Amino acid sequence: MSDRLSAQIAFLKEADQLKSVLRASRLLDDSRRENSAEHSWHIMLYALVLADQAGPDVSIDRVLRMLLIHDLVEIDAGDAPIHGEVDHAAMAAKEAAAAERLFGLLPADQGAAFRALWDEFEAAETPDAVFAKCIDRLQTPIANLANGGGTWTQFGVSMPDLDLRVGRPIGRGAPGIWAWLRPQLTAFFERAAKG
């Protein structure tokens, strides 16, 4: 038991580093960039609050567990901004190696369970994973609307880009949220085009 606990605490100490992985997105008050640990906390709150937007076959408790661990691989692989230019195959390989190392710190049974949950999230096929991916895409547009454009301005993003990269996953997981959000996004980009 003591060895098991020591391995678990070693993993939890390693996880502390996620607080130092910076995302492109900024806090709502524009004071600084957001890190992946606090982002993970925030989207779990999004998932719990917006649970009534999920389909009937979604388990919010499983979604919360997925979101809790979904970014841990960034400790080794870093964060790939959604609107940045990324070699997706290379990134996937880096993330798989990170999952191997990080979940490998845990006792074998637990490491395998965490890895299976992370693989399910990444594959984005089950109802739980589809809703989790939807929620993961939602927080940054809300922040960008609040702070004058944020990463959209930085990466020169247009409404067609958003329809593809944000609208598709959000609409797939929670069509009601996308129907509510999209008019606000088009209004923002129309205002921005008028300068």
Place this chain on the structure above:
Amino acid sequence: MSDRLSAQIAFLKEADQLKSVLRASRLLDDSRRENSAEHSWHIMLYALVLADQAGPDVSIDRVLRMLLIHDLVEIDAGDAPIHGEVDHAAMAAKEAAAAERLFGLLPADQGAAFRALWDEFEAAETPDAVFAKCIDRLQTPIANLANGGGTWTQFGVSMPDLDLRVGRPIGRGAPGIWAWLRPQLTAFFERAAKG
């Protein structure tokens, strides 16, 4: 539905401020103070990983939900360091007012459910709340052991202080963890006493 969603998103935007509430505790690499949002994420990971230390009547999913929302009141009330001098009655009143305002931003049914969960956590009586409180106390000692004393040095904390403020809640929720941790703490304070 649209009004409900707008209220939910307003709450989620307000919650962003938890990323700017600083705790006394520091990151494991001692680079900066920790904020309450990333702390909340980290202790949820602690709860999930250490679930096998909880009693058989503990629901880890309910514990995760409690830990997700447990620090939101700090947006208005600030963080009270466990080893600092605090007027507990005044702090409890500030936190209750914060809960009223923040959970009051949500649709009424949801606000009431979140408030009931937070009240349960604060009361620390149910098995879920007892385990959640135990986990909330565990992360800082692990960080302090890793970074040479941290808040113990800052606040002049002794082993009897720790037995009372940390040992009691941890031992109540997970005696196996306290039996594993306490010898490490006593060894640390013995080394520190020798200078």
